[in-house]
Amino acid sequence: xxxxxxxxxxxxxxxxxxxxxxxxxxxTGAYTTYAVQETSPALPDYVTDSAxxxxxxxxxxxxxxxxxxxxxxxxxxxxxxxxxxxxxRAGLRTGNVTTxxxxxxxxxxxxAHVNERACQGPANMAGCAVYKKEVGGPGxxxxxxxxxxxxxxxxxxxxRFAQTITGGPHAGKTVIQSAELQGYNLVYDxxxxxxxxxxxxxxxxxxxxxxxxxxxxxxxxPFPGSGPQVCTEGQRELLTNEPSLAEMTTKALELxxxxxxxxxxxxxxxxxxxxxxxxxxxxxxxxQQIGETIAFDEAINVGLEFAKRHxxxxxxxxxDHAHTSQIVPVVSASEAFxxxxxxxxxxxxxxxxxxxxYATRAHLQSQDHTGAQVRIAAQxxxxxxxxxxxxxxxxxxxxxxxxxxxx
Numbered sequence: 001x002x003x004x005x006x007x008x009x010x011x012x013x014x015x016x017x018x019x020x021x022x023x024x025x026x027x028t029g030a031y032t033t034y035a036v037q038e039t040s041p042a043l044p045d046y047v048t049d050s051a052x053x054x055x056x057x058x059x060x061x062x063x064x065x066x067x068x069x070x071x072x073x074x075x076x077x078x079x080x081x082x083x084x085x086x087x088x089r090a091g092l093r094t095g096n097v098t099t100x101x102x103x104x105x106x107x108x109x110x111x112a113h114v115n116e117r118a119c120q121g122p123a124n125m126a127g128c129a130v131y132k133k134e135v136g137g138p139g140x141x142x143x144x145x146x147x148x149x150x151x152x153x154x155x156x157x158x159x160r161f162a163q164t165i166t167g168g169p170h171a172g173k174t175v176i177q178s179a180e181l182q183g184y185n186l187v188y189d190x191x192x193x194x195x196x197x198x199x200x201x202x203x204x205x206x207x208x209x210x211x212x213x214x215x216x217x218x219x220x221x222p223f224p225g226s227g228p229q230v231c232t233e234g235q236r237e238l239l240t241n242e243p244s245l246a247e248m249t250t251k252a253l254e255l256x257x258x259x260x261x262x263x264x265x266x267x268x269x270x271x272x273x274x275x276x277x278x279x280x281x282x283x284x285x286x287x288q289q290i291g292e293t294i295a296f297d298e299a300i301n302v303g304l305e306f307a308k309r310h311x312x313x314x315x316x317x318x319x320d321h322a323h324t325s326q327i328v329p330v331v332s333a334s335e336a337f338x339x340x341x342x343x344x345x346x347x348x349x350x351x352x353x354x355x356x357x358y359a360t361r362a363h364l365q366s367q368d369h370t371g372a373q374v375r376i377a378a379q380x381x382x383x384x385x386x387x388x389x390x391x392x393x394x395x396x397x398x399x400x401x402x403x404x405x406x407x
Contacts, residue, residue, distance in 0.1 A: 001277045001293065002322030002374045008286065008356055009293035011327070012231070015349040020294075021301045022317050025377035029386045031394065032373050033321045036062045038072050046371040050278065051117040053320040053392060054109035058082045060396030068105065068114045068141065077130075079113035083396055084150065084269055086405045093151045093268035095252045099211040099245055099292070100275030101157025103141040106320060110271055112144040121160035121175065134167030146179045149201065152255050152270075153184075154193070154248040156207035179203050189241040193248065198255050206242040213276060214244075214295045217287025218344060220358050224333040225343025228353055231287035245274055246298040253306050269403060272299055281323040282366045284358040286344045289325065307380060314380035314402040316395065322372035324360040331355045 010020050035045040035052035042062075045052075049065040056062055059080035063071045069080045084094050098107045103120035119128035121142045131137035138144050142160040145153065161175040170178040180186060185200040187193050196202050216235050218226040236242055243251075249272050256268040274296025280288035300317055307313040330353045331343050341359025348354050360368035376395065378386045382402040385394070400406040 001274070001296070001319035002370070002372055004325055004327065005277055005281065005289065005293060005319075005323060006375065008325060008327060008354070009290045009297070011350070011354055012290050012346055012348045013294050018349065021297045021304065022377060024304075025315070025317060025379050027379060027383045027387050028375065028377040029388050029390060030373040031318065031376050031386075031390045031392050033392050034062075034371065035065050038064045047369050048321050048371075049117075049369065050105035050320045051109065054106045055080065056392035057318075057320075057395040058084070058109040060393045060400075062393060066115075066117050068112050068117050069109045070113050070115055072115075077115050082110050083399050083403075083405075084110040084271070085148070086400060087269040087403055088149070090403070090405055092266070092403065093256045093258060095152035095256050095268065095270040096145075096150055096154075097152070097245070097248045097252050097271065098155040098273040098275050099295070100155060100273065100279070101160060101210060102145060102153055102155040102205070103157050103160045104210075104275060106273045106275065107155065107271065108141045108145070111148040111150050112141040113138065114141060114144075117141075120157070121163040122166050123163045124160070132167060133165060133171070136167075139165070139168070140175075142175045143178070146175060146182060146184070146203070149182065151268075152202050152252045154202070154204040154206075154243075154252060156205070156209055156211045158188075158205040159208045161203075161205055176203075176205075190243040190247065191241065193243050193251050196251065196255070198258065202251075202255060204243075204248070207240075210276060210279065212236045212240045212242050213280070213288045213291060215287050215291025217285065217346075220284040220286060220342040220344040220356065222342055222363060223338035223340075224331050224335075225345060225355065227345035228347055229287070229344065230347050231290060233291065235291075244298070245272070245295045246302050248272075249299040249302045253302065257306075257310075267403065269399070272296075272303070274299065278320070278323060281325050281358075284342050284344075284363070284367060286325065286346060286356045304379075312381060314378065314382055314399070316376065316378045316383075316386065316399070318376040318386075318395065319374040322370040322374050324358050324367040324370060326357045326359070328355050328357045
C-alpha cells in the first residue's frame with residue numbers, strides 16, 4: 001500500500017479533494033523498506049518482499065527476502081525476537097488479524113520463525129527440513145502460530161491448519177485439533193465470530209485460502225486497456241458469510257481490551273492487515289485493489305474510535321512495501337502510439353476518468369513490488385517518531401517504547 005495505491009483509492013472513493021480515514025492521522029512520515037542480500041558484506045536488496053519487510057518492523061532487524069523473522073549468519077540460521085513475543089513476555093495480550101491466510105508472510109513474522117515463507121503448514125515443509133517437528137524443530141508457520149498462544153488469531157488459511165502434524169506431542173492430529181487442545185475456541189464464520197466470548201483464546205478461520213474480496217471489476221488489459229468502468233461493490237456480503245476486516249478488528253479489540261483490574265495484564269498488541277491490496281496489485285485488478293484499500297480504511301476507523309475512548313492507544317498505519325500501480329494520463333484508443341503496460345480506466349467519485357497502469361511485469365505474470373519508500377502515519381504515545389524519513393526497522397523500537405518494553 002504505497003502512496004500510489006492510497007491515492008488511487010482516495011480519488012476513486014471520495015474524490016481528489018476528499019480524505020480517507022487513514023489521511024486523518026496527525027503525524028505522518030515515510031520509511032525505507034529495503035531488504036538485505038545474503039552476502040558478505042550484506043548489500044542492500046532494494047526491492048523487498050513481505051517476509052523481509054515484515055521481519056524488519058516486527059523485529060528491528062533487516063533480513064533477506066523469503067525469511068520469516070530469521071537471519072542467516074556464520075553459525076547458521078538464527079531466530080529474531082518479535083514485538084509480539086516481547087509483548088507476551090511482559091504479560092500483554094496479543095492479536096493478529098489479516099484478510100490473507102494467517103500463515104502468509106505479514107502475520108507470520110510476528111509469531112513464527114522459519115527460513116522460507118512457503119513453509120506454511122506441516123505438508124508444506126520441503127524448504128524447511130530442520131524446522132520439522134519430527135526432527136525436533138518448532139514446525140511450520142501454522143504450528144508455531146498456535147504454539148505461540150496468541151490470544152486472538154483471525155483470518156483465512158484453514159487449509160494450512162487442517163493439515164496433520166508429523167511430530168511432537170500432537171503428532172497425528174491436525175493443527176486445528178492441536179489448537180483446541182491448547183485452549184482455543186474455533187470459529188468459522190461471521191456469526192461464530194460475533195458470538196465469541198472472552199475467557200479463551202480465539203482462532204477464526206474464515207476461508208480455506210485468502211478471504212473473499214470486497215469489490216470486483218475488470219482486470220487491466222493491454223493498450224487501450226479495460227473500461228471506462230465503475231467497480232461493483234459488496235461481493236463478500238453477497239457471496240459469503242465471512243466477516244469484514246472492520247468486524248474482525250472490532251471483535252479483536254473487544255477481546256484484547258479485557259479487564260485490567262481483573263486479570264492484571266495491562267494493555268495489548270494488535271496487528272491488522274488488509275492483505276489483498278497487495279495481492280490484487282500483483283494481478284492487475286484496480287477495482288479489487290481499491291475495494292481492499294477501502295476495507296482497510298474502515299478497519300482503521302474502528303481503531304480510531306477505540307482510541308477516542310482510550311487516548312493512551314498508539315495507532316500506526318503503514319505498509320510492508322510499495323507496489324506497481326500508477327495513475328497515468330487518461331488513455332485514448334486514438335493515440336498514435338500504444339502505451340506500455342496494462343491499463344484500466346475508471347470513473348471516480350468526482351465523475352472524472354482515471355487511468356491506472358501496471359507495468360513492472362508481463363501481463364498475467366504477477367506484477368512486481370517496487371522499492372520506493374512508503375507512508376507511515378500515527379497518533380498516540382511515541383507517534384512523533386514516525387515523522388520525517390525513517391527506516392522500517394525503526395518502527396519496532398517505536399512500538400516497543402510505547403508498550404514499555406524498552407527505553
